[in-house]
Amino acid sequence: MAKIKIGVIGAGSIAWYATLIRDLSLMKGLWGSTVTLMDINRERLDLIYGFAKRYISEVRSDLKIEKTLDLREAVKDADFIINTAMAGGHQYYEKMRAISEKHGYYRGINSVEWNMVSDYHTIWGYYQFKLMMDVARTIEELSPNAWLILLANPVFEGTTLLSRETKVKVIGLCHGHLGYQEMAKVLGLDLDYVNVESIGFNHVIWMTKFLYKEEDAYPLLDKWINEEAEKYWRRWRRKQKNPFDVQMSPAAIDMYKRYGLFPIGDTVRGGTWKYHWNLKTKKKWFGPTGGPDSEIGWKIYLENHEKWLNRAIEALHDDKTPLTELLPPKMSQESVVPIINSIANDEEGLYQVNVLNNGVINGIPDNVAVEIPAKVDGKGVHRIQVSSLPKSILKYVLYPRMMRMEWALEAFLEGGRDLLFDWLIVDPRTKSTKQVENVINDLLSLPENEEMAKHFK
Amino acid sequence: MAKIKIGVIGAGSIAWYATLIRDLSLMKGLWGSTVTLMDINRERLDLIYGFAKRYISEVRSDLKIEKTLDLREAVKDADFIINTAMAGGHQYYEKMRAISEKHGYYRGINSVEWNMVSDYHTIWGYYQFKLMMDVARTIEELSPNAWLILLANPVFEGTTLLSRETKVKVIGLCHGHLGYQEMAKVLGLDLDYVNVESIGFNHVIWMTKFLYKEEDAYPLLDKWINEEAEKYWRRWRRKQKNPFDVQMSPAAIDMYKRYGLFPIGDTVRGGTWKYHWNLKTKKKWFGPTGGPDSEIGWKIYLENHEKWLNRAIEALHDDKTPLTELLPPKMSQESVVPIINSIANDEEGLYQVNVLNNGVINGIPDNVAVEIPAKVDGKGVHRIQVSSLPKSILKYVLYPRMMRMEWALEAFLEGGRDLLFDWLIVDPRTKSTKQVENVINDLLSLPENEEMAKHFK
Numbered sequence: 010m011a012k013i014k015i016g017v018i019g020a021g022s023i024a025w026y027a028t029l030i031r032d033l034s035l036m037k038g039l040w041g042s043t044v045t046l047m048d049i050n051r052e053r054l055d056l057i058y059g060f061a062k063r064y065i066s067e068v069r070s071d072l073k074i075e076k077t078l079d080l081r082e083a084v085k086d087a088d089f090i091i092n093t094a095m096a097g098g099h100q101y102y103e104k105m106r107a108i109s110e111k112h113g114y115y116r117g118i119n120s121v122e123w124n125m126v127s128d129y130h131t132i133w134g135y136y137q138f139k140l141m142m143d144v145a146r147t148i149e150e151l152s153p154n155a156w157l158i159l160l161a162n163p164v165f166e167g168t169t170l171l172s173r174e175t176k177v178k179v180i181g182l183c184h185g186h187l188g189y190q191e192m193a194k195v196l197g198l199d200l201d202y203v204n205v206e207s208i209g210f211n212h213v214i215w216m217t218k219f220l221y222k223e224e225d226a227y228p229l230l231d232k233w234i235n236e237e238a239e240k241y242w243r244r245w246r247r248k249q250k251n252p253f254d255v256q257m258s259p260a261a262i263d264m265y266k267r268y269g270l271f272p273i274g275d276t277v278r279g280g281t282w283k284y285h286w287n288l289k290t291k292k293k294w295f296g297p298t299g300g301p302d303s304e305i306g307w308k309i310y311l312e313n314h315e316k317w318l319n320r321a322i323e324a325l326h327d328d329k330t331p332l333t334e335l336l337p338p339k340m341s342q343e344s345v346v347p348i349i350n351s352i353a354n355d356e357e358g359l360y361q362v363n364v365l366n367n368g369v370i371n372g373i374p375d376n377v378a379v380e381i382p383a384k385v386d387g388k389g390v391h392r393i394q395v396s397s398l399p400k401s402i403l404k405y406v407l408y409p410r411m412m413r414m415e416w417a418l419e420a421f422l423e424g425g426r427d428l429l430f431d432w433l434i435v436d437p438r439t440k441s442t443k444q445v446e447n448v449i450n451d452l453l454s455l456p457e458n459e460e461m462a463k464h465f466k
Numbered sequence: 467m468a469k470i471k472i473g474v475i476g477a478g479s480i481a482w483y484a485t486l487i488r489d490l491s492l493m494k495g496l497w498g499s500t501v502t503l504m505d506i507n508r509e510r511l512d513l514i515y516g517f518a519k520r521y522i523s524e525v526r527s528d529l530k531i532e533k534t535l536d537l538r539e540a541v542k543d544a545d546f547i548i549n550t551a552m553a554g555g556h557q558y559y560e561k562m563r564a565i566s567e568k569h570g571y572y573r574g575i576n577s578v579e580w581n582m583v584s585d586y587h588t589i590w591g592y593y594q595f596k597l598m599m600d601v602a603r604t605i606e607e608l609s610p611n612a613w614l615i616l617l618a619n620p621v622f623e624g625t626t627l628l629s630r631e632t633k634v635k636v637i638g639l640c641h642g643h644l645g646y647q648e649m650a651k652v653l654g655l656d657l658d659y660v661n662v663e664s665i666g667f668n669h670v671i672w673m674t675k676f677l678y679k680e681e682d683a684y685p686l687l688d689k690w691i692n693e694e695a696e697k698y699w700r701r702w703r704r705k706q707k708n709p710f711d712v713q714m715s716p717a718a719i720d721m722y723k724r725y726g727l728f729p730i731g732d733t734v735r736g737g738t739w740k741y742h743w744n745l746k747t748k749k750k751w752f753g754p755t756g757g758p759d760s761e762i763g764w765k766i767y768l769e770n771h772e773k774w775l776n777r778a779i780e781a782l783h784d785d786k787t788p789l790t791e792l793l794p795p796k797m798s799q800e801s802v803v804p805i806i807n808s809i810a811n812d813e814e815g816l817y818q819v820n821v822l823n824n825g826v827i828n829g830i831p832d833n834v835a836v837e838i839p840a841k842v843d844g845k846g847v848h849r850i851q852v853s854s855l856p857k858s859i860l861k862y863v864l865y866p867r868m869m870r871m872e873w874a875l876e877a878f879l880e881g882g883r884d885l886l887f888d889w890l891i892v893d894p895r896t897k898s899t900k901q902v903e904n905v906i907n908d909l910l911s912l913p914e915n916e917e918m919a920k921h922f923k
Contacts, residue, residue, distance in 0.1 A: 122892055267884050281891040283899055290899075400880075404872050405888050412869065415861050423857075427724050431862050434738040435579055439894050442740055442747075 019094025034070035047083035181363030185274030252306030355387025476551025491527035504540035638820030642731030709763030812844025
């Protein structure tokens with residue numbers, strides 16, 4: 010069993026962090042290893058460190074936990090670096106959104122066709138991309154053989170950027186592809202017999218294969234749409250509590266009808282403004298919460314975020330109740346820890362990863378990150394053959410999304426005000442040149458954006 | 467000297483036709499050849515036939531002129547087919563525009579970023595693409611070795627479509643690249659010493675090389691912009707009569723500053739809505755006529771069109787004045803006749819052509835038609851090495867334009883209402899889903915569009 014060092018950068022989401030700690034402590038193949046937690050915020054760092062220490066001791070895991078405020082210390086001698094950091098945090102994103110909305114850009118200038126996810130930095134991701142590059146450059150310098158596991162969004166832009174611009178071995182990960190399980194459950198299928206392939210870009214993946222007991226199961230989905238969907242939606246419209254409960258929403262079915270394959274996970278949150286004009290439109294397509302990316306749904310998400318944080322703090326103060334009551338010792342479905350184990354111990358596994366295309370998906374350039382299933386073992390990531398995507402998805406979904414990715418990276422790499430302007434001038438929310446100028450001015454005047462304003466001068 | 471048969475399809479623009487007849491009759495290398503004029507409108511056909519017969523006799527050219535209403539007759543045994551046909555003519559386009567404008571789509575739903583040219587069918591080009599395909603399929607059947615010279619717009623979409631879908635040898639031609647001469651004249655340069663390379667897509671070409679007396683002449687352009695442009699524009703704003711006089715407009719200079727290379731010819735008419743929101747915006751960027759693609763400029767263009775027709779009819783009725791007074795016997799700068807001569811007589815020449823990229827311009831897929839200089843001789847078109855285009859032009863100009871081309875061809879090849887919907891849902895003029903539905907309904911309800919409505923059902 011390999012004894013390795015894993016550096017974990019950023020302690021943003023305590024819920025996600027707790028899951029990581031749990032999975033790490035339960036993966037016996039990694040016992041004897043060291044996990045170095047790093048964050049720039051001492052309070053948060055102490056919190057997750059305390060949580061980790063206690064959880065590990067409760068489950069009697071043989072993991073060594075360290076903490077540091079210094080990126081270099083976390084990276085030095087590491088075999089794996091997990092980047093989960095979100096520059097500025099949610100607060101920053103929400104400020105940017107509020108300024109955008111003042112100028113007529115509902116949900117922010119960053120939300121555009123096929124990327125409506127409410128905290129997925131792209132065009133205004135200057136600090137986020139800079140942070141990603143800082144981590145990668147530090148790896149290049151101190152641990153050039155380490156793997157960088159990118160969990161921080163935007164995974165699509167980030168994986169492409171880091172793979173193009175640095176020599177680091179990057180794998181982007183996202184659990185969105187598990188959305189197929191929600192679908193299978195609604196269809197009443199036994200997950201043990203479901204076999205799915207979903208490919209595309211991160212947050213824009215499409216179910217290219219759907220087998221149940223080794224037979225094509227798309228007809229089962231079609232049958233559900235024809236016979237059950239209306240009834241399901243009536244109930245769902247009355248009961249939807251979780252804004253993320255949209256895998257079987259009218260939006261998903263509409264996209265399936267239009268583009269020919271079923272959209273999986275966060276893909277459903279995307280689409281054009283057809284699904285997103287305003288809250289009323291969002292409610293029609295995503296249920297009474299308007300889905301996760303409406304003002305209602307996102308508020309619920311952010312509140313849950315806070316709740317989890319408070320619950321973790323309370324749990325840490327409560328010496329009597331074991332943490333395993335909050336978080337039972339059972340592996341999650343997150344793939345980050347199993348992937349590390351597959352590489353570290355050369356145990357082959359099949360995972361959904363984001364890596365440069367290099368010819369896997371027809372019609373996508375080699376140097377663009379795709380989300381695909383791939384084999385992972387001690388030698389790394391091995392791309393396997395996948396299905397072809399229909400022209401309708403390539404031309405109307407992936408090309409527009411890819412163009413926005415290129416624009417976002419160009420904005421980060423080149424700078425200059427024109428690049429922000431050109432992002433906005435083709436936006437359906439834009440009604441005049443003045444509106445574009447005003448929103449750019451106001452965004453760049455934010456005190457936090459002083460450095461960014463220089464970049465986009 | 468080769469004695470060949472040239473079929474000419476469509477007699478839309480009499481001005482252009484007269485030029486073709488003149489050039490053909492003056493090209494001695496083609497004497498002894500037969501030119502078969504074809505149109506579905508007998509009146510127009512008789513007019514151009516009468517014009518051609520008399521012009522040829524006046525200049526004592528040894529060309530045989532035939533006329534026919536039958537496409538197959540024009541194509542049979544032909545060595546070259548020149549397609550200039552515009553399905554439905556301007557009247558049809560103007561009707562489509564008027565309906566679009568009723569629903570808030572200024573200048574028509576067909577006018578979009580980087581394609582604002584007022585009669586360049588793309589998304590609603592169903593009949594135009596069908597006509598292009600009819601001609602090409604007839605060539606495949608009756609004269610599979612013939613060259614198809616595509617002069618009818620959209621040259622970008624058409625050349626790509628025909629090259630992909632048929633086996634015919636296609637060359638797309640457009641005289642827009644000659645715009646560099648206007649620039650050189652304004653800069654006070656002697657054309658004999660000017661050497662220019664402009665590449666990209668048809669109507670979206672950028673000056674990748676600009677030499678004067680073998681030295682880089684971009685500094686001369688920069689000097690003019692810094693020292694002369696303001697004065698030039700003041701005069702131009704007072705005097706602009708010709709709406710096509712935009713090569714040195716503020717729009718051209720602004721695009722040059724933004725994208726890094728000077729835009730040539732019809733390229734200047736493009737750009738995003740920044741230059742085109744409304745008449746006021748167009749006047750700011752394109753002068754008091756608003757450029758050729760404003761309601762003012764386009765009216766002037768259509769009126770000139772009519773004037774030329776009437777002048778030609780009068781000239782034909784006037785037996786006493788020779789046609790050569792209207793149209794002196796001197797070769798124009800149109801390349802269609804010289805290219806035919808180069809191929810027919812194996813006389814190598816360098817021409818601006820539209821052909822599939824096949825690796826010439828970096829970053830553009832092989833199966834997309836590019837506009838480039840190429841060598842042409844008896845063996846056909848030989849691509850030569852060209853410069854690279856800067857990322858700013860590739861990413862912000864050519865990729866969006868290419869995406870629209872793909873969407874337009876998909877709409878023609880696949881049909882279905884969704885494809886029109888998806889065209890409009892990302893349009894900055896679109897404010898609601900209902901607006902999209904309404905404009906599609908109204909356009910497809912036009913009596914002329916009965917067949918098209920079935921295609922997009």
